[in-house]
Structure formats: structure tokens, C-alpha cells
Amino acid sequence: MKTITPYLLWFTLTITVLTVVFRFILSYGIENDSVTVITASAIFYGFLMFGSGWYFGWKESDYLPIYDIGFRFHLTTYIVHNAITLLWLGLGFGSQYEDMKISVLIIIYWGILLLIHFIFFLWSRKNAIKNLDKTDLFE
Template structure:
């Protein structure tokens, strides 16, 4: 079964761009001790990621109608965000006031939520036939 399809890849590219922009403004806001920049960058990032996920997720569902309760997009976001965040520190783009430990803590907490999403996904998959929602097949 195909799980990595064009719309998921396009979402990954959009998530990469948005995460880099977010990391830049987050580090800039932290360096300048500007709560406004930090808050606005977080709100913009969250909103833009939601809209991007919604758009590409709907297109993904039209292209390949599988019942995955958004898990592939959630996992992609997790991987992209954490990879870019670690690379941000690796290349010393981070603020002097940022610590790498916060990236690991965020990844741990988010990873636990991702595992819960995986459990939800696996349960939903049991209620489907070939990853297609049963109710849609027999209408």
C-alpha cells in the first residue's frame, strides 16, 4: 500500500519551510527578549501548520482515500520539526538563551502524544477494510 504520496511530500516541504521560518523568529525573539515576537511566531506557525495540514490532508484523502485519522501527517510533522530543531542547534543558529534540552523535552512529550495517536490509528484501522472506512464502502 502506498503511504508516502505526493500530497504528503508537499506537506513535508511546506512543514520544512514553515518550521525554518518559525525557528528563525523564535530564536530572534528569544535573543531580543521579545515575548511578542515569540508569541506571534508560535501562533503563526501553529495556524500555518494547521492550514497546511488541512489543505494537503484533504487533497491526500481525495487522491488516496485511506482511513488513517491523520497519523501520517502527524508523524511527518513530528519528524520534520524535531529534525530541523536539532539541526538548528547543530549549526548554532539558536539563541544564546536556548538550551538543547528543551528540544529533547519537547520531542519526548510530543513523542508520547504521537504514540497515543498511533494507538488510536491502529484501533481505527481495525474498523476498516484495506484502510478504507467500512461505512463508506457499503453505503
């Protein structure tokens, strides 16, 4: 089965750019103690990430109609966002007020949610034949 597709790669590139821009603006907002910049950047980033996932996921379903309940996109987002965050802070690009411990806690909590998503992903595969939804196959 093909799991890395062109649309997943385009999604990865898109969220990489979005995350780097978000980290820059977020660190700027934290450094300057601007609640408005922090809040606006987080909301805007959230909407853009959701929109990117929605768009590329929709295109992906036309290209490769597998039944994975978005797990590959969630896993990709988790890896890209957290890798950029850890590199950003580890290389000293973050604000002096940003704490690595908070980012690690976010990674842990998000990882727990990703594990739950993985369990649902495995459960949904029981209801699929070769990753295609059984009900769609026999209608």
C-alpha cells in the same frame, strides 16, 4: 498500499520551509527578549501548520481515500519539526538563551502524544477494510 503520496511530499516541503522560518524568527525573539515576537511567531506558525495539514490532508483524501486518521501527517510533522530544531540548535543557529534540554523534553512529550495517536491509528484500522472505512464501503 501507497503511503508516501505527492500530497504528503508537498506537505513535507511546506512544513520544512515553515519550520525553518519559524526557528529563525523564534531564535531572534528569544535573543532579543521579545515576548511579542515569540508569541506572534508561535501563533502564526501554529495556524500555518494547521492550515497546511488541513489543506494537504483534504487534497490527500481526494487522491487516496485511505482511513488513517491523519497519522502519516502527524508523524511527518514530528520528524521534520524535531529534526530541524535539533539541527538548528546543534549547529549553533539558536539563541544563546535556548537550551537543548527543553527541546529534548518537548520531543519526548510530543512523542508520547504521537504514540497515543499511533494506538488510535491501529485501533481505527480494525474498523477498516484495506484502509477504507467499513461504513463508507457498505453504504
